Amino acid sequence: MKVIAVEHDHLMDWSWENGVLQMSTNAQSNHFVDPGGSDNLMAVPVVYFALPDGDFSVSCRVAGLIAHTFDAAGFFLRCGKDWTAKFLAERAPTGEVMAVSVITTAYSDDCNGPDLPLPAQLRVTKAGQTVSWHIQIADGLWRLVRYAHLPVEKGIQLGLMVQTPSGGGVDAQFDNLSISTSVPKDLRNGS
Numbered sequence: 607m608k609v610i611a612v613e614h615d616h617l618m619d620w621s622w623e624n625g626v627l628q629m630s631t632n633a634q635s636n637h638f639v640d641p642g643g644s645d646n647l648m649a650v651p652v653v654y655f656a657l658p659d660g661d662f663s664v665s666c667r668v669a670g671l672i673a674h675t676f677d678a679a680g681f682f683l684r685c686g687k688d689w690t691a692k693f694l695a696e697r698a699p700t701g702e703v704m705a706v707s708v709i710t711t712a713y714s715d716d717c718n719g720p721d722l723p724l725p726a727q728l729r730v731t732k733a734g735q736t737v738s739w740h741i742q743i744a745d746g747l748w749r750l751v752r753y754a755h756l757p758v759e760k761g762i763q764l765g766l767m768v769q770t771p772s773g774g775g776v777d778a779q780f781d782n783l784s785i786s787t788s789v790p791k792d793l794r795n796g797s
Contacts, residue, residue, distance in 0.1 A: 607783050611654040611763075618651035618768065627653060627766055627780040629679070634773035637682070637692060641713040647771060650692075652682045654765035661733045661789045664764060665742075667782040668695045669725035674774030675699045678706065681730050682767040683737065686757045688712075692767060693739040693751070695726040705741045707752040719751040727782075733789045735759045740793075747796030 680694035705719035727742035
């Protein structure tokens with residue numbers, strides 16, 4: 607995979623060597639527009655990768671120190687001018703790490719998924735004008751967490767991100783990065 611751009615690099619330290627991406631930040635960072643009108647923060651460090659034209663699946667393993675409430679690491683997707691999404695391993699207020707997906711247009715649509723052990727396997731699949739998010743757990747099956755419509759089919763950017771809304775600090779490692787133009791035919795059967 608090839609790094610093509612970095613966003614808000616002033617908020618993080620990062621390195622990309624031998625297929626392993628290290629990202630850390632102590633800066634208050636998030637990409638979230640609260641539907642209730644408070645706690646809006648729209649600055650998150652992202653490392654973007656080259657994508658194939660058409661459909662694709664990208665997967666990775668996320669590990670590291672995700673210690674504070676809402677600290678997270680995972681995928682960031684930008685599609686068109688006003689549509690973003692993130693799919694993360696995120697520390698919940700109750701202490702566990704969960705699969706969290708957030709789609710932001712005018713406001714953020716926040717969805718908490720199942721608990722995740724770290725390291726966590728995450729996958730994003732773009733098929734036509736749709737995107738799906740999957741997690742892989744101990745049995746090796748990919749479980750669908752969310753399925754959504756993309757506002758446009760081309761011009762999509764995908765990267766990896768870290769966030770620490772409280773500024774407490776997060777230190778993440780991404781490895782086993784894989785990109786394929788082969789996408790699952792059935793998003794719900796574990797493949």
